[in-house]
Each structure stands twice: as structure tokens, then as C-alpha cells.
Amino acid sequence: MAAGLERHAQEPVMDAAALWPRVPALWRDRLRRLGDQAGDRPSAVVGGWVRDLILGRASKDWDVVVEGDTGPVVRALATVEGARLKSHAAFGTHTLTYPDGTTLDVATARTEIYASPGALPRVRPATLSEDARRRDFTVNTLYLRLPVDSGDLWDPLGGLVDLERGWIRALHPRSFIDDPTRVFRAARYAGRFGWTVEPATRALIEQAGNDDRVGAISPVRRRNELFHLLREKDPAPALRLLWDWGFWKYWDPSWAWPVDFPVCGPETIDPLPERLAALLSRRPGAAEAWLKRHDTPGALQRITLSLLKGTP
Known part of the structure; x- marks a missing residue:
């Protein structure tokens, strides 16, 4: 394990009472209806939207992850919302386009298996905990769990600490081998937010360059x-x-x-x-x-x- 990557053993859960009121009323209602369709399946808003909510920035990246088969959930939700639905069965992902043109991405919680460096992954259903470990950087592993207004903020990999520091940290040493496009994403976040790529992650990026990983895509x-x-x-x-x-x-x-x-x-x-x-x-x-x-x-x-x- 590269020094500096595997730092967070605990899985803190925080009160999200201060976060839910920041969510626009329109989206609180939509997420509430999604939670109704998900029922007992663990589900959460995740990724860039939660990151930006904590930072007080507007975001258009509405991403929800649900454990189990999301097909029935999104089909029922599309009917309720009058939304168009586009699904990618191989990846367990779905996009709902609402009548006002806004979109919501709903994905099955999953793990990813890369047959070769830079290849598109094969996926299998997983728990939210496993889903967190497939992501790119710790700051994108923050989960605002449903139901709306009472769901907590779950931080399984120490994303809040890195968010406060302004650090971009990969989750594991194979991150840029599995998906070399993460190199570009790291630079994009650093440029957008003025953040720093922490030393262990910077070393992995340098190694990816030396090994010509981006050449595989x-x-x-x-x-x-x-x-x-x-x-x-x-x-x-x-x-x-x-x-x-x-x-x-x-x-x-x-x-x-x-x-x-x-x-x-x-x-x-x-x-x-x-x-x-x-x-x-x-x-x-x-x-x-x-x-x-x-x-x-x-x-x-x-x-x-x-x-x-x-x-x-």
C-alpha cells in the first residue's frame, strides 16, 4: 500500500441536519420521491454533488446510488415524475431527464473489475461500503443518505478531512492503472478548487506517466x-x-x-x-x-x- 493512501480506518457518521436545508426544495421533493420508491434499499446522494454542497457551491451533478436492482426503482420513478429514462444495463446506471430539462443519475451500488489497464470495467452489484472503494478520490466518497431531512452524512474514507485540507487523494495504488483518465480529473479538481494533489497521489500520477498508462485509452x-x-x-x-x-x-x-x-x-x-x-x-x-x-x-x-x- 502506497504511503499516505490508506489512512482512514473508521467510518464516521455525521448529523446532516445542517446540510439538508441547503438542498433546493425542488430537489428535496424529487429525492423524497426517489426514497419512497427505493423503500428499504440503502440509498444515498453521493460524489461531486455532496462535495459541492458542503463547500457551499452550486452543482448540477445529481447522483444517487442504491443497493440492489435499481431497474424497478427508476422505472417507477420515471412514471411518477413524467421523466424520460435512459438506462445502461451493463453498468447498472440510469439517467432521468425531467420535463424541465434537468437530469438525475441513479446507479446500482457496485464494484468494478478492470480486465486490463485503461479498459472499461465490468461491474457487479455491491454494498454502499464497497461502492465507496471503487471511486476516484476521497473527497468524492461522501454519502448523504436518504431519506430526505433525516438521512445522515456518511464519510467512510475520510473525505471530509481531505476536503477541509484541500487535498486530492487517490483511494489505492492501482487507481491510475485501472482508470488513467483520473489523472485528468485530478488536475481538473486542483485547477477548479485550488487544491493540492497530496504527495502519495502525485507519486502515482508520475508513475502513470512513466508507464504510459494514458496511452492505453x-x-x-x-x-x-x-x-x-x-x-x-x-x-x-x-x-x-x-x-x-x-x-x-x-x-x-x-x-x-x-x-x-x-x-x-x-x-x-x-x-x-x-x-x-x-x-x-x-x-x-x-x-x-x-x-x-x-x-x-x-x-x-x-x-x-x-x-x-x-x-x-
């Missing part, structure tokens, strides 16, 4: 991670970290820091095309080939190329 998955970064309010801190760590080569070895990203005001619906064009402007003649090689959606290709050419 597809260009499309690498592209997706880049697009997530470019959609950050300020992508520069995270991208600078990844440059320092030596991971830009997985997008394009010819790219170099710094990049003069355009300032995007609050009226900008999506900053991605302009920021992507700023990156590709280093080698505009190679832009179209890059976009095609990374299977970029057609509309985004057209907009980005028109920006590079200076045409509307």
Missing part, C-alpha cells in the same frame, strides 16, 4: 477529458498542471504551454469551440486532421474550423 476518451477541461470556468490552472506533469503529449505532442485562451463572458453559452480553436491555432494546417482523428462531433468540427479561418 482511446483518442476519443482523451478528447473527452480535454473537452471537460476546456469547459471549466478557467481551464488554465488545470492545463498548466498537466503540462508540468507531461500529459499534453496524449492530445498532441506539438502543443505547448502557454496558450492564450480567449476570455469568455457569462453570455458565452459554450466556451469549448473558441478554446479548442486557440489550441489548434498553433498548427492550423493540422487542425482538421486532429479533429477527425479524435472523432470530434461534426458540428463542433465545423464551428472550430470556421473560427480558425476567421469566418462566421
Whole structure:
């Protein structure tokens, strides 16, 4: 076990009385109805939404995990809510899209088995405790358990301590072997929140670079991670970290820091095309080939190329 990773043996449960009132009334009602459908199955809101709730930040990442077969739960909930349901049976995940366009992700509590480094995982149903141990970083292992208003805050792996310190800590030494995209996620959180990647996790990232772990994932998955970064309010801190760590080569070895990203005001619906064009402007003649090689959606290709050419 890498020093610094396995630190938290206890599983503290905290009163969440101060947290539930922060949840918007609309979502309290929706989560209450979800809890009604889940019945006796252990269920909780988890991940980035709980993290951001504690930090007092707005979040659109509504994720709920439920033990057992979630299929009947989400089908009944979709009927009650008048929501559209999209399910991915292989992963035990479901997305409900409400009439107002907002979404809720509901997943079966699960463990993940990686047949090879960087491969998509095979999953099997599990307990909430096992579910916590499959996640990326301790700050994303905080569970606000249902039912609404009376459910507690469960912190199985010391996420609150790391949240208070502003530390990004991987859960185990294989974290970046199993899923190398976590390297990009670590940089994204560090850039967004001004956090520090703690030393043991930083050593694992360095080892992942030395072992070319990111090379095992597809260009499309690498592209997706880049697009997530470019959609950050300020992508520069995270991208600078990844440059320092030596991971830009997985997008394009010819790219170099710094990049003069355009300032995007609050009226900008999506900053991605302009920021992507700023990156590709280093080698505009190679832009179209890059976009095609990374299977970029057609509309985004057209907009980005028109920006590079200076045409509307």
C-alpha cells in the first residue's frame, strides 16, 4: 500500500441536519420521491454533488446510488415524475431527464473489475461500503443518505478531512492503472478548487506517466477529458498542471504551454469551440486532421474550423 493512501480506518457518521436545508426544495421533493420508491434499499446522494454542497457551491451533478436492482426503482420513478429514462444495463446506471430539462443519475451500488489497464470495467452489484472503494478520490466518497431531512452524512474514507485540507487523494495504488483518465480529473479538481494533489497521489500520477498508462485509452476518451477541461470556468490552472506533469503529449505532442485562451463572458453559452480553436491555432494546417482523428462531433468540427479561418 502506497504511503499516505490508506489512512482512514473508521467510518464516521455525521448529523446532516445542517446540510439538508441547503438542498433546493425542488430537489428535496424529487429525492423524497426517489426514497419512497427505493423503500428499504440503502440509498444515498453521493460524489461531486455532496462535495459541492458542503463547500457551499452550486452543482448540477445529481447522483444517487442504491443497493440492489435499481431497474424497478427508476422505472417507477420515471412514471411518477413524467421523466424520460435512459438506462445502461451493463453498468447498472440510469439517467432521468425531467420535463424541465434537468437530469438525475441513479446507479446500482457496485464494484468494478478492470480486465486490463485503461479498459472499461465490468461491474457487479455491491454494498454502499464497497461502492465507496471503487471511486476516484476521497473527497468524492461522501454519502448523504436518504431519506430526505433525516438521512445522515456518511464519510467512510475520510473525505471530509481531505476536503477541509484541500487535498486530492487517490483511494489505492492501482487507481491510475485501472482508470488513467483520473489523472485528468485530478488536475481538473486542483485547477477548479485550488487544491493540492497530496504527495502519495502525485507519486502515482508520475508513475502513470512513466508507464504510459494514458496511452492505453482511446483518442476519443482523451478528447473527452480535454473537452471537460476546456469547459471549466478557467481551464488554465488545470492545463498548466498537466503540462508540468507531461500529459499534453496524449492530445498532441506539438502543443505547448502557454496558450492564450480567449476570455469568455457569462453570455458565452459554450466556451469549448473558441478554446479548442486557440489550441489548434498553433498548427492550423493540422487542425482538421486532429479533429477527425479524435472523432470530434461534426458540428463542433465545423464551428472550430470556421473560427480558425476567421469566418462566421
